Amino acid sequence: MCLNELTIQEDVIETKYSIQLVSKLSGVGVHTIRAWEKRYQAVVPSRSDSGRREYNDTDLEKLVLLNQLCTLGHSIGKIANNEIPVLKEMLEKLGKVEDKTEKTESVELDYNLENSLSNMILGISAYKLDIVDHELNKIKLLTNTREIVVKILVPLLQKVGSLIQRRELTLSQEIAFHSLLKFHLGEIIFKSRKKNQSLEKIIIATPEGCFEEIPLLLSTLLMISKNFEIIYLGTNVQAGALLEATKATDASAVLLYLGPHSELDSASYYKKFIQFLDKKLEGDTRLYALKSHKIDQIESSFSKTHLVDNLRELDKKVVL
Template sequence: MNNVKTSFSIRDMENLSGIKAHTIRIWEKRYNLFSPERTDTNIRTYSLESLQKLLNVTLLYNNGYKISKIAKLGEENIPVLVNEIIAEKSEKSHALNSFKLSMLNFDQALFLNTYNELTEDKTFTQIFNDVFLPLLNELGLLWQTNTISPAHEHFITNLIKQKIYIHTEQLQFEAPTKNDEVYVLFLPENEIHELGLLYVNYQLALNGYKTVYLGQTMPVESLEDLLKYYNNIRFISYFTVTPTKDEIDTYFERFGEVLKKSPGSKLWVLGHQIQDFDEDSVKDPIVIFKSINQLLDSL
């Protein structure tokens, strides 16, 4: 059990629940909702059970329940009421909390059980947009505040990748219905963050397009090989870490030389590194998208 995180600081509790540390202290003192232990230097530490309770309390609180009423429910009644609310309208919040606990404790079974519950009435696209994307957006903050480690992030993102692989493979048994354009998806050299690109590939396959998925750290020069096989290629890349913002102009110049050899082909780019990039400085055949949904809407 030494790989399970069982002790949390009040900042961890704040980051994971979205409830301010000051508010948690008030709930603790006024309503006796939590009983943290104290270190020798009088610093609060909270158990895994306290975190689970806080996540449940947060769900109730965000659904209109007054904290004074929640405090009177009793330990055994809070999960019951949470399940009733989940059944009605808050499945997303519950799933987010379950996935967080799965990540914190490297609990694959909890991830799979939560995911399977979601599939009962949601498509994979809905699950990704409604639950996985908000979760992934939180990971950056949790990592920056040392609430989670890179190991936690890798654990949860690889489980999500597995689901994308499974759903993409199911689509690939069918021949593409749209063959006018070929989408070649790749990450630039030294870029390994491919979850977003994998999801774009899934959506393209879902919509009947032919895709060629090349994956991580592809040199620009190697992409020229694709020009021997296809015309009207839509190259798609995702800049999460590289190229750096200072290197993007140079990268686009290099890629522009490749595109000159194939009139009609384009480079579509999205990702963190181009969020603040000046779109006016980029001209066709290079196109910048600020989000996955913006790219998909352009199809």
């Protein structure tokens, strides 16, 4: 099941987040979100036809603000019904809205990427997730999302992969680490993403049947660093839905992650999926496909598609 869906009406696209995804992005636990809704009507989302909660960007922004204020000592019961401008004003009075230029300079100059990576590798090797969590909290302050991916997260995941291969991490430990990483990546993306009509839009997703999300989140951070406006569809997206979203948003590019798939012949499945999009995408819309090393080589010639084998190659290939 996709983590978020799209409502498309009259050529307007609105992102709808599930409660699981809005929890990851806001930092507020799923049970807490439900409790705040029931007790205080803090954020009351719309509902799908099946009764599932569907949150929009305004709901997400309010949850982020409420979480920040509660962390600073406010009682949720006293602030839950305030509007977003009031919540922002409260944060300003607490000195939490800073000059972005000054903050960027101090963080970028003082932060040591190599030390942070070393600390996280030590934390993973000893399975001390509190160390990893602490370092991930620090990198949220960085504004260069490309450096976060290339200099910290890619080497960290390579180390985790080697530990798994040597069976020095159990399956449950791997799942716990990935859950922690996805939580922090969601927050970094929410903080860093740009919305501007002048920016080119890129749709990011995995094809139907692919549920691996971390490479997709890392790709999203890279695209933010290239000044794209991100339209994140998440995992398990049908080809038809991708085409419809591309037309509705006038996106100039689509980025797919081709990860492990339920089909026995994943390469053949992905080849057909890409061939369909390559023929149907209109105008100058580009398609980038990041292939997992677990997928066999996809042999074919495409007119609009750029196949890449790793994030560094993707970084070089995507140029506005």
